Amino acid sequence: MAVRVIEVHESVFAEKDRIARETRHLLKAQGTFMVNLMASPGAGKTTTLLRTFNVLREEYSCGVMEADIDATVDADSMQAAGVRTIQVHTGGACAMDAVMTRDALQAFDTKDLDLLVLENVGNLVCPAEEDVGASCRVNILSVPEGDDKPLKYPLMFEVCDAVLINKIDAEAYFDFDRERAAANIRLRNPDAEIFFVSAKTGEGFDAWTDYLRGKIREWKSSAQVTGNEIT
Amino acid sequence: MAVRVIEVHESVFAEKDRIARETRHLLKAQGTFMVNLMASPGAGKTTTLLRTFNVLREEYSCGVMEADIDATVDADSMQAAGVRTIQVHTGGACAMDAVMTRDALQAFDTKDLDLLVLENVGNLVCPAEEDVGASCRVNILSVPEGDDKPLKYPLMFEVCDAVLINKIDAEAYFDFDRERAAANIRLRNPDAEIFFVSAKTGEGFDAWTDYLRGKIREWKSSAQVTGNEIT
Numbered sequence: 001m002a003v004r005v006i007e008v009h010e011s012v013f014a015e016k017d018r019i020a021r022e023t024r025h026l027l028k029a030q031g032t033f034m035v036n037l038m039a040s041p042g043a044g045k046t047t048t049l050l051r052t053f054n055v056l057r058e059e060y061s062c063g064v065m066e067a068d069i070d071a072t073v074d075a076d077s078m079q080a081a082g083v084r085t086i087q088v089h090t091g092g093a094c095a096m097d098a099v100m101t102r103d104a105l106q107a108f109d110t111k112d113l114d115l116l117v118l119e120n121v122g123n124l125v126c127p128a129e130e131d132v133g134a135s136c137r138v139n140i141l142s143v144p145e146g147d148d149k150p151l152k153y154p155l156m157f158e159v160c161d162a163v164l165i166n167k168i169d170a171e172a173y174f175d176f177d178r179e180r181a182a183a184n185i186r187l188r189n190p191d192a193e194i195f196f197v198s199a200k201t202g203e204g205f206d207a208w209t210d211y212l213r214g215k216i217r218e219w220k221s222s223a224q225v226t227g228n229e230i231t
Numbered sequence: 232m233a234v235r236v237i238e239v240h241e242s243v244f245a246e247k248d249r250i251a252r253e254t255r256h257l258l259k260a261q262g263t264f265m266v267n268l269m270a271s272p273g274a275g276k277t278t279t280l281l282r283t284f285n286v287l288r289e290e291y292s293c294g295v296m297e298a299d300i301d302a303t304v305d306a307d308s309m310q311a312a313g314v315r316t317i318q319v320h321t322g323g324a325c326a327m328d329a330v331m332t333r334d335a336l337q338a339f340d341t342k343d344l345d346l347l348v349l350e351n352v353g354n355l356v357c358p359a360e361e362d363v364g365a366s367c368r369v370n371i372l373s374v375p376e377g378d379d380k381p382l383k384y385p386l387m388f389e390v391c392d393a394v395l396i397n398k399i400d401a402e403a404y405f406d407f408d409r410e411r412a413a414a415n416i417r418l419r420n421p422d423a424e425i426f427f428v429s430a431k432t433g434e435g436f437d438a439w440t441d442y443l444r445g446k447i448r449e450w451k452s453s454a455q456v457t458g459n460e461i462t
Contacts, residue, residue, distance in 0.1 A: 041271045041355050041384060042376025069356065071382040092386070094325060094356035122383070124272050125300065125325035125354055144375035144398065145273025151302040152353070153272060155323070167375065170404045 016131070020098040023105065023133025027116070033219040034116045035212075036096075036134035038156065040149075041122030043142040044166040046074045047199040049117055053083050055209045060114035060216065065104050067096045067121050074119060084113070095126035098133055114216060124153040135219055136161045143167040143174050147181035150188050157188035162195065164208060169198040247362070251329040254336065254364025258347070264450040265347045266443075267327075267365035269387065271380075272353030274373040275397040277305045278430040280348055284314050286440045291345035291447065296335050298327045298352050305350060315344070326357035329364055345447060355384040366450055367392045374398040374405050378412035381419050388419035393426065395439060400429040 027034050039045050053062045063084040066075040075087035086108040090096065096104075096118060110116055118134060120127045139160040141149055144167060150157040157163065163185055165178070182194050193211060197204035258265050270276050284293045294315040297306040306318035317339040321327065327335075327349060341347055349365060351358045370391040372380055375398060381388040388394065394416055396409070413425050424442060428435035 040273060040353070040376075041380055042373070068383050070385050071379070073379050073382055092356075094354070121356065122271070123325070123354055123356055125352065126356070142273070142375065144373065144401070145271075148302070148304050149272055151304055152299050154301050170375070170401065173401045173404055 016098040019102050020131040020133035023098065023102055024135065026105075027110075027133070027135065028219065028223045030111055030113075031220045031223050032110055032113045032116050033136070033216045034118060034134045036118050036120060036127070036132050036137045037140070038120045038124075038127040038137065038160075039122060039140035040124050040142070040145055043122070043140040043145065044199045045119050045122070045140055046077055048140060048164060048166060048197070049119060050077065050081050050083075051199050051202060051205060052117075052209060052212070053081070055205060056115060056212065057083075059213070061112050062115045063108070063110060063113045063117075065101075065108060065116070065118045067100075067104075067119060069093075069121060084109075090121055093126075094121055094123050095130050096120055096132050097130045101132040101134075114220075115212070124149065124156045128153075128156040128159050136215055138162045138164065140164045140166050141181070141185075143171050143176045146174075147176050147178075147184060150181070150184035154188050157185050157192065160189065160192055162193040162211065165194065165196045166199055168196050168203060169201050247329040250333050251362040251364035254329065254333055255366065257336075258341075258364070258366065259450065259454045261342055262451045262454050263341055263344045263347050264367070264447045265349060265365045267349050267351060267358070267363055267368045268371070269351045269355075269358045269368065269391075270353060270371035271355050271373070271376055274353070274371045274376065275430045276350050276353070276371055277308055279371060279395060279397060279428070280350060281308065281312055281314075282430050282433060282436060283348075283440060283443070284312070286436060287346060287443065288314075290444070292343050293346045294339070294341060294344045294348075296332075296339060296347070296349045298331075298335075298350060300324075300352060315340075321352060324352075324357075325354050326352055326361050327363050328361045332363040332365075345451075346443070355380065355387045359384075359387040359390050367446055369393045369395065371395045371397050372412070372416075374402050374407045377405075378407050378409075378415060381412070381415035385419050388416050388423065391420065391423055393424040393442065396425065396427045397430055399427050399434060400432050 064078050065086050067088045072087045075085050078085040088104045137160045185192055195208045295309050296317050298319045303318045306316050309316040319335045368391045416423055426439045
């Protein structure tokens, strides 16, 4: 069999960085705040989003891009809840990258959105390595996963602006120490905002949605300053 | 900046397959049954292993290779429990491959082991793509992750010989349907053995460890047939 040769150039990475910057600029120009939401499979990304949109939908126009290897289960839940939704299949890739995100954005009408969430593939490794062009990166760590995860998946916690510690309603069932979890996150990222929440009961959502409101406000006001010029 | 070129040839994949076959042959020749244990972060791989070894250690000589991006928390727990352990750091890679596994095996004294477990990096995507040379592949899906995971991470469930559904002790807390989970697994893999277990309470471990006993017995008896010849 003939040997197939695939060449990977550093220019590909430079190109991805350029595309991510362009996406960020485009979204800022149209006043759309995009969250890159990452987590392990089953940490509660979809449930957290449904509740978040439920709180914020009166104030902001919201949309979601559901990235999965396969299936449309999350997109179906979002659509059923009345959230503007697009499903992205990654073709087996373990994370969205800048190119896939740009392509998804081109296929999705985002112009009037204030808040757009990219629900990334469930994975604590690969998504941390990609700058997709989001305004902010958020990771969900769920109580059943254990408080040691920041030690084992350091990059994910290093790159995040905020960490939601979810499923605190099930805390009695698991050996999870909030202070130890926070200390482990701080080891990786002293600046990360940490929120203890339950997407099931709504506990802790006031602080989390207030944080998002502040970020959206900041993003929109800086957009007015930079206008449409590419900076 | 000069463009750095990395060439990826199909021969690399062929080489990995060859190394995986060699590993399998070597382990068979020495009568060591190797499980490639995969799961999401926090599904309970380490707790499941500790209990499994606890049941089987009187009958079999057991060892574990702990693969992580960083940290030694799992290896420390294993060592403390008296299990022969080696820690493998993957240098950021999201899964063990055949080359890393061979190198780890060369650094680890496995000759007299009956049961060796590779606890892979917590991830439902990348580890499914690699044949490391194990005798059998097992995936743990935990109840808090949800019963829809086989739909979203199809390859992981396709390649597994067995699936442990763990944390059934916390079932009352989560919206998890055993029959739906089993049906979703069967969609991907009609032959997978499914075990409902709680690594915390020990429920379901008799069936799981009986399954392992049968697999180890089978492996050792086929080793006696093939002897040391490379087949």
